[in-house]
Amino acid sequence: MKLRYSLFLSLLLILLFSCKHDHKHGPGGHDHAGHDHSGHDHSGHDHAGHDHAGHDHAGHDHSGHDHAGHDHAGHDHAGHDHSSHDAKPSNLKADLTYPGEVHLKNLKQLTFGGDNAEAYWSFDDKNLVFQAKNEKWNAPCDQIYLEDFKRDRKSIPPLLSTGKGRTTCSYFMPDNKHVLYASTHLWDEKCPPEPPRGDKYVWPIYESFDIFVADLDGNIIKQLTDGSGYDAEATVSPNGDKIVYTSTSSGDLELWTMDIDGSNKKQVTSGLGYDGGAFFSPDGSKLVFRSSRPKSEAEIKEYKDLLAQGLVQPTSMELYVCNVDGSELKQVTNLGKANWAPFYHPSGKKIIFSSNHESEKGFPFNLYMINEDGTGLEQITFDEAFDSFPMFSFDGKKLAFSSNRNNGGGRSTNMFVADWVE
Numbered sequence: 001m002k003l004r005y006s007l008f009l010s011l012l013l014i015l016l017f018s019c020k021h022d023h024k025h026g027p028g029g030h031d032h033a034g035h036d037h038s039g040h041d042h043s044g045h046d047h048a049g050h051d052h053a054g055h056d057h058a059g060h061d062h063s064g065h066d067h068a069g070h071d072h073a074g075h076d077h078a079g080h081d082h083s084s085h086d087a088k089p090s091n092l093k094a095d096l097t098y099p100g101e102v103h104l105k106n107l108k109q110l111t112f113g114g115d116n117a118e119a120y121w122s123f124d125d126k127n128l129v130f131q132a133k134n135e136k137w138n139a140p141c142d143q144i145y146l147e148d149f150k151r152d153r154k155s156i157p158p159l160l161s162t163g164k165g166r167t168t169c170s171y172f173m174p175d176n177k178h179v180l181y182a183s184t185h186l187w188d189e190k191c192p193p194e195p196p197r198g199d200k201y202v203w204p205i206y207e208s209f210d211i212f213v214a215d216l217d218g219n220i221i222k223q224l225t226d227g228s229g230y231d232a233e234a235t236v237s238p239n240g241d242k243i244v245y246t247s248t249s250s251g252d253l254e255l256w257t258m259d260i261d262g263s264n265k266k267q268v269t270s271g272l273g274y275d276g277g278a279f280f281s282p283d284g285s286k287l288v289f290r291s292s293r294p295k296s297e298a299e300i301k302e303y304k305d306l307l308a309q310g311l312v313q314p315t316s317m318e319l320y321v322c323n324v325d326g327s328e329l330k331q332v333t334n335l336g337k338a339n340w341a342p343f344y345h346p347s348g349k350k351i352i353f354s355s356n357h358e359s360e361k362g363f364p365f366n367l368y369m370i371n372e373d374g375t376g377l378e379q380i381t382f383d384e385a386f387d388s389f390p391m392f393s394f395d396g397k398k399l400a401f402s403s404n405r406n407n408g409g410g411r412s413t414n415m416f417v418a419d420w421v422e
Contacts, residue, residue, distance in 0.1 A: 090384060096406050096416070098382040104399070104418040109406060110147055111414040112154075114139075117402040118389050119147065119415045122172040123240070125393040128400060129160065129170045129179045130415060141166040141191035144181045146216060147415065160218050164189040168209070169233045174240030174260070178215050180224065182232035184208040195311055202311040205230045205253065211245060224262035233276050236260070238394065239284035242324065244268070246276040253312070255289060257324060268326040272300065274312045277340055280324070282348045287324060288332070290317045290340040290353075314338065319353055321372060332374050337362075341388045345369065346396030352380065354388035367401065386413065392420065 091098050096107045110119075114134030121128055128147040133139055137156050144161035151157055161167045165185030172179050184192050187208035195204050209232040211224040225231035229248035236243055240260060247256045255268040255275045269275045271293055278289035292314065294303040306312055319332040319342050333339045335357035342353040349372055356365045358379075367380040367387050381387040385404035392399055399420045402413050 091382075092384075092405055098384075098405075100382045101380070103380055103421050105421050107416055107418040109414055109416055110149075110153075111412075113412045113414075115142075115413045116415045117413055118169060119400045119402065119417075120171050120235075120391050121393045121398075121400060122176045123174055123238075123394055124176050125395055125398070126176070127172070128415070128417075129172055129181075131168060131170060131181075138163070143167055144170045144179065144214075146179075158216070158218075160214055160216065161185075162218070162220070165208070166191050166206070169235075171235045173213065173236060178213050178221060180211055180213045180234050180236070180243070182209040182211050182234065186210065200313055201315060202306060202313050205248065205307070205310050205312055207248070207310060211243075222262065224258065233278065235279050237280045237284040237324075238282055239280075242280075242284070244278045244280065244287055244324075246274075246278070248307075253307070255287065255326075266325075268322070268324070269329070270326070271329075273303065274314065274317075275320075277342065279343050281344045282346055285324060286321055286344075288319060288321050288342045288344055288351055290342060291320055292317050314340070319351065319370075321351075332370060332372065334374070335377075338365075341390065343391050346392055348372075350376075352390045352392070352399075354390070396420065 093099070096109060097104050110128075111132070114132055114137065116130055116132045116134075119128045119130035127149070130145055130147060131142040132145055133142050137143075143159060143163055144167050145157040146160055147157055160170070160179055161181060161183060162185050165183050165188060167181050167183045170179050170181035184206055192204070192206050192208060195202055207229050209230050210226060211231050211234050212220050213222040213224060214220045224234075224243070225245075225247070227249055230253070231245060231247045231249075234243050234245035242257050242259060244255060244257050246253055249256065250267055250270070252272060253274040253276060254270060255278050256265055257268055258265045268287065271291070273291050273293040275289055275291045278287045280287060292303070292312070294300045302313070315338060316336070317338050317340050318334060319339050320329060321332055322329040332351060333353075333355075335355060337355070337357045337359070339353055339355045339357060342351050344351055350369050351372060352367055352369050354365050355368050356362055359365070363385060364383050365386045365388055366383050367390055369378045369380055370376060383403060383405055387401055387403045387405075390399055390401040397420060398417055400415065400417050403416050404413055405416075407414060
C-alpha cells in the first residue's frame with residue numbers, strides 16, 4: 001500500500017518493496033525500472049545459472065504497503081544492472097521453486113516483465129488486484145490492474161486506475177465488484193518526482209495520495225479521503241465493515257481506521273515512527289503491521305527531519321500486532337534489519353512476512369512465518385533475491401506473492417500464485 005507496492009533492493013534496500021507499496025524491492029531500494037522482460041514467457045524454463053546473490057536488494061521501495069516495505073508508490077528498480085555481477089549457478093528448479101520450499105506446490109508465474117507487486121485476492125478468491133510499473137503497458141509509474149486468470153499472458157491486464165498520476169496499495173471491496181487504491185492523480189496527472197538519490201535509501205511520502213473506490217471498469221465511484229497529507233496503504237477487514245490505512249493526519253505516520261463507506265475515521269496508533277502496511281486478522285479483531293520506531297535522540301531527529309521533507313528511511317522495521325482500536329499493542333519480531341509485508345495465516349495464530357534479517361548485505365529477502373507471540377520462526381521461501389507481499393486466499397488454499405525469481409537474471413519483479421501446503 002504505500003507504498004505497499006506504493007511507498008513494498010538497497011533495503012531491498014528492496015522495497016526496503018512492496019501496498020508497496022516503484023517496486024523498490026523492499027526496504028532496500030533495488031531499482032529495476034528500465035529493464036523490461038514483459039512478453040517473454042519464462043514459465044517452465046529453468047534459469048539455473050542466474051544468481052542474484054551479490055545484488056543489494058534491500059532497497060525496493062514498496063512503501064506504502066509493505067509494501068516495507070511498500071513504496072510501490074515508488075518501487076524503483078531502474079538503474080541496477082545485475083549483469084555486472086559474476087553469475088553463479090542457481091538452485092531454482094524447473095517448477096520455479098527453490099529447495100526447501102515445502103509449503104509451495106503448483107507454483108505459477110502470472111506476469112513476465114516490469115514491476116508487479118502487492119497482488120491481493122478478491123473476497124471470493126476469483127481475482128487479484130495489483131499494481132504495476134511497465135513502460136510497455138504505458139505505465140511509467142505504478143497503476144492498478146486486474147488479474148482474472150483468464151487473459152493471454154502476453155496481453156495487458158484490465159486497467160482499473162485512471163492511468164494518471166501514481167497509484168499504490170489496491171484492495172478488493174467486499175462485493176468483489178469494486179476496489180480501493182491510493183492515487184496522486186487529483187494533484188497532478190504526471191508521475192510525481194522521485195527523491196534525489198543520496199547516501200541513504202529513502203522512500204517518498206507523497207502528500208498528494210488520497211484513497212479512492214473504483215469499479216472493475218475503472219470508473220471512480222467515491223473518494224474516501226480528502227484531507228491534507230498522506231493517505232494510503234488501505235486494506236479491508238474480512239468482515240467487510242472497516243478499512244485500515246496509514247495517514248499523516250496527526251502529523252506522524254500512524255494507522256487509522258474508517259468504516260467501509262469512509263465515515264467514522266479513528267486514529268489507531270500513536271507511537272513515533274512509520275506505522276504502515278497493515279492487514280486485519282481473519283476474524284477482523286486485530287491488526288498486524290510493520291513499524292520503524294526510532295528510540296535514540298539521533299534516530300528521532302533523523303526521522304523527524306526526513307518526514308518534514310516527505311521522506312522515510314525504511315531500513316529498520318519490526319512487526320507489531322494490536323486490537324483494531326489500538327489496544328494491547330505488542331511487538332512480534334525483534335530480528336533486526338527490515339521485517340515487513342506481514343499477513344495473517346488463515347489460523348489467525350501465525351503471521352507470514354518478508355525479511356532480510358539473515359542477509360549480510362541486505363539481500364536476499366525471503367518469506368518467513370512466525371507465531372503471533374514471536375516464537376516458532378520458520379523460513380518459507382529460499383530465494384536468491386527477493387520474495388515479498390504474501391497474501392493467503394480467503395479459503396486458505398493459495399498464496400500470492402511477488403518475486404524476482406525466474407526473471408532471466410534481469411530486473412523484473414513478477415506475481416506468483418501457489419497452492420499452500422501445511
